[in-house]
Amino acid sequence: MPILPxxxxxxxxxxxxxREKDLITLKSFLNTLNHDVANQMLVTGYRGVGKSFLLKKLLAELPDNILTAYIDMSKIFGIQKGRITEELIMNSLLEEMNESLREDMDDLTRSYDIVKDLIMKIWQKKFDFKEAGTAMGIAIPDIKDNYEKLSKFVMEFPQRVVELSNGKINGFVIVIDEFQLIGELESPEAFFWLFRSYTQEQDNVSYIFTGSTSASSDIVDKINGIKGAFGGRMTQYTVDPFTREESEGYLKERVSELKFTESGLNRFYKCTRGYPAYINSFCNTMSGDVEYDDELVIQTFYEKIEQIAIMWTAVWATLSGKEKDIITTLIENGPLNWSDLLSKVDFSNKTLAKYVNIIKNKGILSHSGKKYMIDDHMLFAWLEYKKERDGFYPP
Ligand SMILES: Nc1ncnc2c1ncn2[C@@H]1O[C@H](COP(=O)(O)OP(=O)(O)O)[C@@H](O)[C@H]1O
Ligand SMILES: [Mg+2]
Known part of the structure; x- marks a missing residue:
C-alpha cells in the first residue's frame, strides 16, 4: 500500500x-520586489487543491535576498478554540517574521533577540515597545491603546528590516493562509484596511492572502472587491486541480506500483477530480497486487470513502449546528434558491444569511444562477454515504 502524505x-x-507554471507566475509577481515594486496577492482555490503546498514551495524557492514568513490562520484559530483576536494574529505574524532574521543576518541578529524578547512580553500582556522600537527605528506613539501600538510595530517591521539590511535584503514576502477566517473577527474590513494602508507606502513587502474560499465569496469582496480594502488592486490567482494528464503523471511518478486499466484511470480521475488531497488519500487505500479497472475503482471508492474523504472529517468537526443544517438540507434537496432554502431550515432570514455567508467563505457553499449548492463532490458523497449507512448525518 502506498503512503502518500x-x-x-x-x-x-x-x-x-x-506546478511549474504556477511557480513561474507567482515568482514573477514577487520578483518586482527587487525593483522596489510590491505586489499584493490573493490566491484562492478549493480545499485540497494544493494551495498551501504550492505557497510553501514558492517561499522555499525564493532567493536569499527575499525573506519570508508564513502563518496559518486555522492553526491560530485552533489553538484559541475558535476565539480569535486581531492582537493574537499580529503577535503571531511578528513571531514568524522575526524568525526569518535568525540566521546569518549581521546587524539584524541583535534586533532578532530584542524583538523575540518583545514578543515574550506581549504574550504576557506587557506592551513595552521602547527597546524594540529603538532597535528597529520604529516610532511607537505614546498612547494607551495596546493594539494600535502593536499593529504599528508589526506592520512597519518587514519594510524596516529591508531598510536596515544595507542592501542585503530586497524584499519580504508574507503568506497568510486560510485568511477567510479573518471573516470571523468583529471587523474584518478594519483589519484588511490596516494592511492596505501600510502596504501602500511600502515598496518591499508583499503579502499573499490565501484560503479555501471561492473567488466570488463575501470575504474576497471585503478584501479586494470594488468597495473592499484593496479595491481590486490585489493580483488574484486561482490554483486549479491537476489535469487528467498531470494526475496520471503524478501517479506514475509517485505510486508506480499501482496498476490501472485505461477506464480505471478515467474513473479514478472522475472520483478525485484531480485534487491532490483526494489522489493521495485514495491511493493510500489501494494495493499494488491488483489491476484497477472502472468497476474496481468504484467499488474501492465506496468501500473506503471514510478514508478518502478524511479531510472533511476534520472540517466537519469545526462546523456549528446551523452550518451543518444548511449543508445537509442542500444534500437532501439538491441546489435550492433562497426562499426554498429558508423554508426548509427552521431559522430566520437573518440567521440564514449569516451562516450562508460563513460557509461560503469556507469554500463549502457556492451560489450560482440564484441557487445555493454544495461545492465539493467528496463532501457530498461522504455525507450521503454516512446517512445511508448510519441513518443520520455525522454529529
Ligand atoms: N503539487 C503537489 N504535489 C504533490 N502533492 C501535493 C501537491 N499539492 C498538494 N499536494 C498534496 O495534497 C494535499 C492538499 O494540499 P494542500 O496544499 O494542503 O491543499 P490546500 O491548501 O489547497 O487545501 C496535501 O496532502 C499535499 O501533500
Ligand atoms: Mg491549505
Missing part, C-alpha cells in the same frame, strides 16, 4: 509534483 510533508521536495 495527507498533510504537507516537511520534506517539500520529496513529494512536490509539477
Amino acid at each position: 495527507l498533510g504537507i510533508p516537511t520534506d517539500l521536495d520529496k513529494y512536490f509534483y509539477n
Whole structure:
C-alpha cells in the first residue's frame, strides 16, 4: 500500500509534483520586489487543491535576498478554540517574521533577540515597545491603546528590516493562509484596511492572502472587491486541480506500483477530480497486487470513502449546528434558491444569511444562477454515504 502524505510533508521536495507554471507566475509577481515594486496577492482555490503546498514551495524557492514568513490562520484559530483576536494574529505574524532574521543576518541578529524578547512580553500582556522600537527605528506613539501600538510595530517591521539590511535584503514576502477566517473577527474590513494602508507606502513587502474560499465569496469582496480594502488592486490567482494528464503523471511518478486499466484511470480521475488531497488519500487505500479497472475503482471508492474523504472529517468537526443544517438540507434537496432554502431550515432570514455567508467563505457553499449548492463532490458523497449507512448525518 502506498503512503502518500495527507498533510504537507516537511520534506517539500520529496513529494512536490509539477506546478511549474504556477511557480513561474507567482515568482514573477514577487520578483518586482527587487525593483522596489510590491505586489499584493490573493490566491484562492478549493480545499485540497494544493494551495498551501504550492505557497510553501514558492517561499522555499525564493532567493536569499527575499525573506519570508508564513502563518496559518486555522492553526491560530485552533489553538484559541475558535476565539480569535486581531492582537493574537499580529503577535503571531511578528513571531514568524522575526524568525526569518535568525540566521546569518549581521546587524539584524541583535534586533532578532530584542524583538523575540518583545514578543515574550506581549504574550504576557506587557506592551513595552521602547527597546524594540529603538532597535528597529520604529516610532511607537505614546498612547494607551495596546493594539494600535502593536499593529504599528508589526506592520512597519518587514519594510524596516529591508531598510536596515544595507542592501542585503530586497524584499519580504508574507503568506497568510486560510485568511477567510479573518471573516470571523468583529471587523474584518478594519483589519484588511490596516494592511492596505501600510502596504501602500511600502515598496518591499508583499503579502499573499490565501484560503479555501471561492473567488466570488463575501470575504474576497471585503478584501479586494470594488468597495473592499484593496479595491481590486490585489493580483488574484486561482490554483486549479491537476489535469487528467498531470494526475496520471503524478501517479506514475509517485505510486508506480499501482496498476490501472485505461477506464480505471478515467474513473479514478472522475472520483478525485484531480485534487491532490483526494489522489493521495485514495491511493493510500489501494494495493499494488491488483489491476484497477472502472468497476474496481468504484467499488474501492465506496468501500473506503471514510478514508478518502478524511479531510472533511476534520472540517466537519469545526462546523456549528446551523452550518451543518444548511449543508445537509442542500444534500437532501439538491441546489435550492433562497426562499426554498429558508423554508426548509427552521431559522430566520437573518440567521440564514449569516451562516450562508460563513460557509461560503469556507469554500463549502457556492451560489450560482440564484441557487445555493454544495461545492465539493467528496463532501457530498461522504455525507450521503454516512446517512445511508448510519441513518443520520455525522454529529
Ligand atoms: N503539487 C503537489 N504535489 C504533490 N502533492 C501535493 C501537491 N499539492 C498538494 N499536494 C498534496 O495534497 C494535499 C492538499 O494540499 P494542500 O496544499 O494542503 O491543499 P490546500 O491548501 O489547497 O487545501 C496535501 O496532502 C499535499 O501533500
Ligand atoms: Mg491549505
